[in-house]
Amino acid sequence: xxxxxxxxxxxxxxxxxxxxxxxxxxxxxxxxxxxxxxxxxxxxxxxxxxxxxxxxxxxxxxxxxxxxxxxxxxxxxxxxxxxxxxxxxxxxxxxxxxxxxxxxxxxxxxxxxxxxxxxxxxxxxxxxxxxxxxxxxxxxxxxxxxxxxxxxxxxxxxxxxxxxxxxxxxxxxxxxxxxxxxxxxxxxxxxxx
Amino acid sequence: xxxxxxxxxxxxxxxxxxxxxxxxxxxxxxxxxxxxxxxxxxxxxxxxxxxxxxxxxxxxxxxxxxxxxxxxxxxxxxxxxxxxxxxxxxxxxxxxxxxxxxxxxxxxxxxxxxxxxxxxxxxxxxxxxxxxxxxxxxxxxxxxxxxxxxxxxxxxxxxxxxxxxxxxxxxxxxxxxxxxxxxxxxxxxxxxxxxxxxxxxxxxxxxxxxxxxxxxxxxxxxxxxxxxxxxxxxxxxxxxxxxxxxxxxxxxxxxxxxxxxxxxxxxxxxxxxxxxxxxxxxxxxxxxxxxxxxxxxxxxxxxxxxxxxxxxxxxxxxxxxxxxxxxxxxxxxxxxxxxxxxxxxxxxxxxxxxxxxxxxxxxxxxxxxxxxxxxxxxxxxxxxxxxxxxxxxxxxxxxxxxxxxxxxxxxxxxxxxxxxxxxxxxxxxxxxxxxxxxxxxxxxxxxxxxxxxxxxxxxxxx
Numbered sequence: 001x002x003x004x005x006x007x008x009x010x011x012x013x014x015x016x017x018x019x020x021x022x023x024x025x026x027x028x029x030x031x032x033x034x035x036x037x038x039x040x041x042x043x044x045x046x047x048x049x050x051x052x053x054x055x056x057x058x059x060x061x062x063x064x065x066x067x068x069x070x071x072x073x074x075x076x077x078x079x080x081x082x083x084x085x086x087x088x089x090x091x092x093x094x095x096x097x098x099x100x101x102x103x104x105x106x107x108x109x110x111x112x113x114x115x116x117x118x119x120x121x122x123x124x125x126x127x128x129x130x131x132x133x134x135x136x137x138x139x140x141x142x143x144x145x146x147x148x149x150x151x152x153x154x155x156x157x158x159x160x161x162x163x164x165x166x167x168x169x170x171x172x173x174x175x176x177x178x179x180x181x182x183x184x185x186x187x188x189x190x191x192x193x
Numbered sequence: 194x195x196x197x198x199x200x201x202x203x204x205x206x207x208x209x210x211x212x213x214x215x216x217x218x219x220x221x222x223x224x225x226x227x228x229x230x231x232x233x234x235x236x237x238x239x240x241x242x243x244x245x246x247x248x249x250x251x252x253x254x255x256x257x258x259x260x261x262x263x264x265x266x267x268x269x270x271x272x273x274x275x276x277x278x279x280x281x282x283x284x285x286x287x288x289x290x291x292x293x294x295x296x297x298x299x300x301x302x303x304x305x306x307x308x309x310x311x312x313x314x315x316x317x318x319x320x321x322x323x324x325x326x327x328x329x330x331x332x333x334x335x336x337x338x339x340x341x342x343x344x345x346x347x348x349x350x351x352x353x354x355x356x357x358x359x360x361x362x363x364x365x366x367x368x369x370x371x372x373x374x375x376x377x378x379x380x381x382x383x384x385x386x387x388x389x390x391x392x393x394x395x396x397x398x399x400x401x402x403x404x405x406x407x408x409x410x411x412x413x414x415x416x417x418x419x420x421x422x423x424x425x426x427x428x429x430x431x432x433x434x435x436x437x438x439x440x441x442x443x444x445x446x447x448x449x450x451x452x453x454x455x456x457x458x459x460x461x462x463x464x465x466x467x468x469x470x471x472x473x474x475x476x477x478x479x480x481x482x483x484x485x486x487x488x489x490x491x492x493x494x495x496x497x498x499x500x501x502x503x504x505x506x507x508x509x510x511x512x513x514x515x516x517x518x519x520x521x522x523x524x525x526x527x528x529x530x531x532x533x534x535x536x537x538x539x540x541x542x543x544x545x546x547x548x549x550x551x552x553x554x555x556x557x558x559x560x561x562x563x564x565x566x567x568x569x570x571x572x573x574x575x576x577x578x579x580x581x582x583x584x585x586x587x588x589x590x591x592x593x594x595x596x597x598x599x600x601x602x603x604x605x606x607x608x609x610x611x612x613x614x615x616x617x618x619x620x621x622x623x624x625x626x627x628x629x630x631x632x633x634x635x636x637x638x639x640x641x642x643x644x645x646x647x648x649x650x651x652x653x654x655x
Contacts, residue, residue: 129354132350138341138346141346141350144350145349145350148357149353149356149357155361156357156360159364160360162261163259164258164260165318165321168321168322168325172324172325172328172356176349179328179331179332179349182332183341183346186339187340189340190339190340
């Protein structure tokens, strides 16, 4: 039951990240994806090690949230038209269904043969790739990168339990959030100048 | 004391320390640090007892770290010497050009991460350190514009995409190593490995950020990136065929590398031939050189790829150093803005032209012997391949000649003048000699090249 809920949450997060206009809403969906990742990863790792993935993603969301709220940062216009929303939703739906079916066709791709873990990771990863093309603002690119690495952490948890890899992936997640935060600050400084 | 502590962790710490040093002594300190690290690598054997006065000690090759390890054996010393000497050269050039004073810290940090990437075991984890190096680069490059440009953002995205592909590849390769012929996942592993290589180098079609980035950062720093990252990527990727015998013998990997190499070379060559911006010309020349590296691997002469590591650095160092002087003196790097500039900066122009000619594999230059080896292999494979290689290299020569023509052909001939400082002139002449002399006397570099080849004994049959 928990894996099904997690995959559904990842799909909803992907849908939210592609259709929401408010930055707070998009960050909330990223946090939701982190929760789903934790539920999937905890099938393979002890819960304290599995907590690294969501905690770093939430840390990244906090870094971006604080940057956006405290510094009066002007985000580029990210309002979507009705058509763009519909297209984004349909793209997310089709991509997710396609990846879900692949996961059931090739369940042995990951050790242990759990198609739902494969589906969860692939949906997060695939939709992050789609968003690079569909949402073009700097903030969205940073969110997509974070989402992509988190999706990958779900898949990789099933095949590798190295502490070093876990640590480095977490450090990279936080590094990308810091770079994104720095970029957003500089972009605003330029617009205000 | 362990070798990884000395040549990875110490430089990383020094990089942090450089950030808090006063700006005026950062360049001097970093050049001295890089030269010291190179000297230590040259003189101090790893895993042997060293006597220093009455003191006896041994540098261990392995440093365990969080359940994994960093390994720098004695065979890696030539690579360490070369890497830190080249870093010192890049930093010295940047010092003369008056580049941003954070370059020493970032340069040393990036180099430490690359050496860490080569040393980490299992070696597929290197991609995590390579991505960290990319993050450092992105932060450093963002200092040159009020807001991050599209090129920089694309660099970050595309280089990060290589991370999942690479880690999956490593896992798949371990699975297929036992029975490659019967295993269908071998094809998946090959595809992922190829995609990672194309993303990291970069090769066609993942090069889209190169041209944009060329207009966002100083040419010298773009040249630094084009020299350090693709060569680092190559050394890392050569570890795969070195370790997995089936990968060396797989015909699919050879044909894939050759095809990608040709597409990349021809695309870059066409862009270079018609380019109207000198900074972008540097980007396309770098991309073409990546195509040549892929061709050398695909056509079965990996030795040529290793032989090209040094000439590639020298050529890009020369182009970057020359182009940066022109860019500083002119309002922008478009060809119309550079008209007649060759009369004011003749040596800088010579450096650019000599650098491009080197990467085009012209005779008498340092890169000629490995290019000749690739050409021989391609000619044996078919006249069409040989012609395509020739056309690809000709595009680079056309691009260089167009730049030369624009820089010198003006209606009213100005008076020749040298507007460079003595040290800049000295360094320019040194680089010109580095591009030409080893081409005339290739035996000079033989010892170094042979020791670099020994890093990959299975691949190079040494």
